[in-house]
Each structure stands twice: as structure tokens, then as C-alpha cells.
Amino acid sequence: MDMPFPELVPRFRELYPDVVVPRTRPMPGALAAVASVRDAGGSVIVVTGKYQPSAELHLRALGIEVDAIVGELFSDTKATALVEHGASIYVGDHVGDVRGAQRAGAVSVAVASGPCGAGELADAGADVVLASLDDFPAWFGEHRAPAL
Template sequence: MTLVDSSRGILDCMQHVLRAREVDASDAQLWPLLGAPLRDNLAHFLPADQVASAAADYRAHYLEHAVEVTVAMPGAVELVDAIHAAGGTVLVVSAKHPVAVEAVLEHVGIRPDVVVGDLFAHDKAGPLREHAATAYVGDHVGDQQAAHAAGALAVGVTTGPHDAETLRDAGAQLVVGSLTELTGRVAELAG
């Protein structure tokens, strides 16, 4: 929910996979989980012995049904273009599976330089350090933890499951309501 709004696809796929296992979950129950690792989210609803197969089913269903309903967040394409125009590198580090990340970014026309998937919270710091990220923008408390662990500017955006206060409490040094607020601030993100 930072560069793309994939919430409808995620919620639909989670509900599809859970219903197939005779578990009902509402959007309200699932929304706070967005951004966290898939297996962790499934484990809230399923016994441990069903999580791996449910994750595989989710990933297959996601590629068939969720990519097409994903849209770019307001300002995302422009922010990526501004970073590139300034000579910067766009690194996307996501909890999503890399194939899904690349599929949704291609669908919405966002062209990052590097995509890394299947990482959450502090684990995202490795690629951020490896690529010398100066700032990391994210909508989740785990993204703020990753930025701090990598020594990057922690930028929170309130387009996901966490509000400004929660993101600040998690260490966000800058909080914005949308990516459109960052396009003119690319030099600030460069450090």
C-alpha cells in the first residue's frame, strides 16, 4: 500500500483461500494485517499444518485475480520518475513474493531499478544497506524499523493500515499522507 493499492486483491485472495478451508474472515479482520508476511497472516486463522498449502494457493490465486485490480497509489509513478530524473535509484523491498511485486508494478507502470521480496521489518534492512538506500518510504511500522536498521531516513505514508501517530511511534522521521507530498522533496530523500 505504499506504491500500489493492492488491498482489494489481497483481501479477496485471503478470503478466497480461507473460505476454501471453511474459515470466514471479514475485511475488518484482515485490514490490520496488510503488509505483514503472508504466512504470518494465514497463521492467525489456520492451523500450522495448513499454512504452507494456503500460502501456495494464495500466490497462485493472486497472480490470476489480484494483479488486474491493483492500481498505483496517487503520486507513485511521479515520485519514481522524479527519483530517476534526479539520478537516484528506486529499490522496492516488499513482504510480497517477488513475482507478485514485479507483476503489480509492471501492471501499473512503475519501473523500479531493483525489486526484492519476501522480507519484512528488520529483514528489509539488508537490501537497503546493500544498495545504500538514503530513505525508505513505507506504510507499515515494520518499514520504519527497516529504515532505522539500515541507517536510512524513515518515511511513513498513511495510505496503509497505520496512522501517522503509529508510524511516528515506530520511528518515522517524516510522515506524509500521500506520495504526492514527496515528489517535490526528492533532494531531501537523497540525504
């Protein structure tokens, strides 16, 4: 099945909904993290490097409702969407996510359960480094407490 690279992308996107999405599982802590923001009256915005239609399929399959989703943005280019949607906190697992949050003036919450370790995320300038997304609701509750 030799296909030139440009022809592989449409084929991948055609197969993705039936092959990948049904196998989707939420990241540990993701549902509780979203719920903690919702319970506090906040908006949930997903800004991702993933192809937007694929990201939408994943969220729908997981039953996660968001206020907005913006896909195909990487590193500090994520700042445009974060500013546009008024994000004050951005959670990510990559140094590029830290850069995007910094450029947008948002609090960078880095989770060390992805491709980058805690030290790398801290060195990139993350405001907060969590070992797991499971730790987000407690951090978020403490972060919000001074405003109450």
C-alpha cells in the same frame, strides 16, 4: 472447497496473477514519486513484505520500472536489502518500515495513508511523516536542495 492451509498457498499463488494483478491500481502518488527519484538520477529499489514474484507482476502491470526488487522481508529485516542496494531513503507505510530504515541508516519517510496513522509512525521514529505519497515529490525536492 476444504483445503489444508499448506495447500492453499500454492493455489493462491497460482490464481493471483489472473485474479489480483489485473485489478491492480497504483497507490495515489506512486508514479509521481518514482518519477521524482528517476528525474533526479536516483535508483528505485522496492523492498517489500509481498511475495517477490507477485510484487514483480504488480510492477510490470503498472509499468513501473525499478532497479531492484526484494520481497518477503518484514520490519527490520528489510535493512539487509536496503544496505545491500545502498538505499539512503526508504519510503513505507508501516512502523516496521520505519524500523527497517532505521536499522539500515536510511532516512525513514513514512506515509500515513496505509495501515498506520501519522502519530504511530512518528512515535516509531520516522524521520518524515507525509499524509500521502502525493507529498513525496515536493519533500524529495526540498530534501535534495541542500546537496545542490
